[in-house]
Amino acid sequence: MKNQNQIFLKTPLGIAKINGNENGVSSIQILDEEVPTSKEIPDFLQSAAQQLDAYFKGNLQVFDLTLNPEGTAFQQKVWKALSEIPYGKTCSYLELSRKLGDEKAIRAVASANGKNPLWVVIPCHRVIGSDGSLTGYAGGLQRKQWLLNHENNTSQLSMF
Structure with missing residues (x-):
């Protein structure tokens, strides 16, 4: 793989670390520690930051x-x-497994979900338990709840 560049951006949920190169964004992670944000952003990561x-x-x-x-x-x-899970919507691990053609693969699907390297962009936070509970999230359940609330609130902002 070509050399990766990384940048650090402040978000409401902590510092996001974005890795990528001319071939695209390879990972976006949320950090638990504070690090200085990036002052310069390479052209190929500008769009991700924006x-x-x-x-x-x-x-x-x-x-x-x-x-x-x-x-x-x-x-x-x-x-x-x-x-493919729409903004502001959720689905269960079981529904996702069925969509992929094998409901018995639920654990493998959950494992792949947990290894998602592209925080927020690939919306693994939209997957919940069959009973509606917030289950496992690499970024922490409080961040998952924040993201789900954020998506539900912004979709209902304009009433008039």
């Missing part, structure tokens, strides 16, 4: 980025399915 900012301001619902995450063929298939 779109994340717009998402958190409530001005973007669908990301349009060149993505280049590393993962197995199965993980890639799960991440593609995650990308």
